[in-house]
Amino acid sequence: xxxxxxxxxxxxxxxxxxxxxxxxxxxxxxxxxxxxxxxxxxxxxxxxxxxxxxxxxxxxxxxxxxxxxxxxxxxxxxxxxxxxxxxxxxxxxxxxxxxxxxxxxxxxxxxxxxxxxxxxxxxxxxxxxxxxxxxxxxxxxxxxxxxxxxxxxxxxxxxxxxxxxxxxxxxxxxxxxxxxxxxxxxxxxxxxxxxxxxxxxxxxxxxxxxxxxxxxxxxxxxxxxxxxxxxxxxxxxxxxxxxxxxxxxxxxxxxxxxxxxxxxxxxxxxxx
DNA sequence: AATCGTTCCTGATAGC
DNA sequence: TGCTATCAGGAACGAT
Numbered sequence: 001x002x003x004x005x006x007x008x009x010x011x012x013x014x015x016x017x018x019x020x021x022x023x024x025x026x027x028x029x030x031x032x033x034x035x036x037x038x039x040x041x042x043x044x045x046x047x048x049x050x051x052x053x054x055x056x057x058x059x060x061x062x063x064x065x066x067x068x069x070x071x072x073x074x075x076x077x078x079x080x081x082x083x084x085x086x087x088x089x090x091x092x093x094x095x096x097x098x099x100x101x102x103x104x105x106x107x108x109x110x111x112x113x114x115x116x117x118x119x120x121x122x123x124x125x126x127x128x129x130x131x132x133x134x135x136x137x138x139x140x141x142x143x144x145x146x147x148x149x150x151x152x153x154x155x156x157x158x159x160x161x162x163x164x165x166x167x168x169x170x171x172x173x174x175x176x177x178x179x180x181x182x183x184x185x186x187x188x189x190x191x192x193x194x195x196x197x198x199x200x201x202x203x204x205x206x207x208x209x210x211x212x213x214x215x216x217x218x219x220x221x222x223x224x225x226x227x228x229x230x231x232x233x234x235x236x237x238x239x240x241x242x243x244x245x246x247x248x249x250x251x252x253x254x255x256x257x258x259x260x261x262x263x264x265x266x267x268x269x270x271x272x
Numbered sequence: 273a274a275t276c277g278t279t280c281c282t283g284a285t286a287g288c
Numbered sequence: 289t290g291c292t293a294t295c296a297g298g299a300a301c302g303a304t
Contacts, residue, residue: 001297032280057298074298076282091282110281112298126299151274162299169298220284220296261277262297 002073004134004167005210006223006231007054010079013226014104015052017081018061022048022099033093033108035116043067044117049098056130056166060121068118069096071106072126076222077113080105109222131164134207139165144196148188155191156184157260159203168203171216171240174265175206178239183271184264185257209236216240239265 002010026041028034047063054060059079061069071079080087083102088095094106094115106115118124132138147164148155158164159173168176177184179202182195191199210216215231217223218241224230234241238248243256247267257264 072298075296108281109283110297112280153275160298 001075001169001171001221002077002215002223003057003169003172003210004054004207005172005213005233006215007057007059007073007167008211009215009231010073010226011052011054011059014059014061014079014081017083017102017226018049018098018104019051020048021102022046023063023096024099025097027095027097028093029088029095030093030108030111032111033106033114035114040117043119044069054167055127056133056162057169058126058130066120068121069115070118070121070124071115072113073108073223074110074112074114076109078105078107078222078224079226080107080224080228081226104226107222129163130166131162133166134168134203139200141193141197141200144200145193148191148196150189152187152189154185154259155182155188155199156264158188160260160262165203167207170262170264171218171237172203172206172210174240175238176203178266178271179206181270181272184259184266186272206238209233239267241265 023044025045028038044063044067047067050062050064052061059071081102081104087105089107091107091109092105093108096104121127132143148158151158156173156177159168180199182199210233213231213233213236214225215223216233217230218234239254242254242265245254247254247270250269252267252269254265255268
């Protein structure tokens with residue numbers, strides 16, 4: 001499941017291969033995966049790519065004239081770029097062609113992801129409701145204190161709330177809470193200043209690790225980089241998908257519970 | 273305003 | 289060529 005580090009990796013690679021290329025066409029194989037009218041495609045045909053950016057878990061391909069191609073990969077989306085040769089498979093939903101013969105394949109097994117043409121990013125609702133970026137200077141202990149103090153929801157749920165913090169999903173929420181020694185189920189308002197300080201640092205540390213290793217291509221998850229190769233962060237998981245294995249700190253066996261409908265991994269001895 | 277349950281979709285897996 | 293039920297999950301949406 002692509003989260004901040006995976007999307008950051010995708011944007012970094014796409015930026016290198018797409019910048020300066022001109023879009024020659026878009027083929028929509030699955031209408032559900034393309035939000036909006038097919039005729040909007042003419043607004044981007046012939047436009048050059050200025051750059052590729054990330055906001056939360058969203059990918060923004062900025063084109064000449066301020067028009068953007070925005071993409072959310074949700075659970076199983078992939079973006080794969082090939083300079084030549086066909087690469088479509090049964091999960092290919094949209095194909096964007098470029099003037100160098102290259103093609104960008106949007107594959108998505110479960111069809112939860114989408115691709116959308118946006119004339120002005122400011123008009124995009126999903127953007128306006130997006131929370132603070134973990135690597136921005138507003139992501140302070142005081143900010144976390146503010147959002148935590150208002151709710152007794154489990155802290156893990158709050159970390160994954162995109163309207164509060166942008167980009168953290170299930171993998172990195174689990175990882176950060178283990179790193180910080182805080183129980184995922186702990187009501188957010190019951191975290192003290194020191195705990196919040198430690199948690200903030202843990203979040204930044206695991207996200208940086210995720211980026212450093214090119215994201216996590218975990219078992220039965222679809223994420224790969226745009227060149228088709230997997231990330232390596234799964235080889236460094238601290239707690240995620242380690243159910244039944246010994247805690248890396250205290251050897252207690254890692255537990256798995258369901259929290260807010262999501263698989264939650266933790267050490268009941270180290271995380272309180 | 274905050275929060276909860278439901279829904280979208282497909283493939284893997286378990287149980288019979 | 290087995291069929292069916294269950295599960296996984298980001299986030300929009302409707303209901304409370």
